[in-house]
Amino acid sequence: MPPSKSSLINLKNLSVKTVGSLFSKTLELKKNFNQYQRSAGVYHSGYKGTAALLFLEPSTRTRFSFEAACSRAGYHPLILDGIAGTSLEKGETIEDTIFNIEAMRPLFFVIRSDDQFDMQQMVEKISVPIINAGWGKRGHPTQALLDAVTIFEKRGDLAKQNILFIGDIKHSRVVSSHIELAATTGSPLAFCAPENFLPEQITSGVKVFRKLEEALDWATVIMALRVQKERHGVDAWFSVEDYRKNFGINLDRVQKLNPDSLLMHPGPINYGVEIESEILTDPRCVILKQVENGVFLREALIRNLFDGDL
Helix, strand or coil: CCCCCCCECCCCCCCHHHHHHHHHHHHHHHHHHHHHHHCCCCCCCCCCEEEEEEECCCCCHHHHHHHHHHHHHCEEEEEEECCCCCHHHHCCCHHHHHHHHHCCCCCCEEEEECCCCCHHHHHCCCCCCEEEEEECCCECHHHHHHHHHHHHHHHCCHHHCCEEEECCHHHCHHHHHHHHHHHHHCCCEEEECCHHHCCCCCCCCCEEECCHHHHHHHCCEEEECCCCHHHCCCCCCCCHHHHHHHHCECHHHHHCCCCCCEEECCCCCCECCCECHHHHHCCCECHHHHHHHHHHHHHHHHHHHHHCCC
């Protein structure tokens, strides 16, 4: 059965029911997968068709996660990884590339691109769904959803969690999607960052802390963000020493956190900048759980495309 034309470009129109259904399916898939592993069974859904994965920006976790999710759901992933070796090197546009791949009849696209490509407009031009796997600085909906399901799995009601983002908020597509998702889940959000790492306009209702210690006292979930040096101008100020001193997550700061806090990072991590490597051993750190849950969340999302639950 082909999917309904339900793309996932942002999280603005997701209902509470849809989010709840997605989380339930994610955790059910995780439970079933673990049971298959314990019984040495085979976790395979049978071949259902192909999926086109276009990763025009670098990726490790998101790309491998979507590949695994497609395979587990029964869709063979066809992968375009960067422009090297493709007709994009010869001047073909991304749009023409997508039209030509669509002619090969994939059942859906997963696309990661920069801000210059209009993913929303592309949804209107093709007949199959698109899942946003990271769109410049505009959004990364599946990352926000996998973060949220990890929090939900560990702490329950998202509306009762104070989620703090620390770091390069200005350039974070993850934060953009979390802001959209919070409108549905009711999660209180806050920022703590150097002045030039904050967006020019702060979303209504989002707290801003100038001192990290005050922010950590408020938070139940701490989300450190990668300093995206590649998105800063050549003249942008950045001192690793100052950042580490004022905004870095280290053992001293972690020891003062509430025992029920969660420590998170969407990756990749600049160790010795955003966080110290020792943090990974803290029982409150769920960074690798985010990665694990990402596959199940994306599998649930792909399955929901065909169930009409998006």
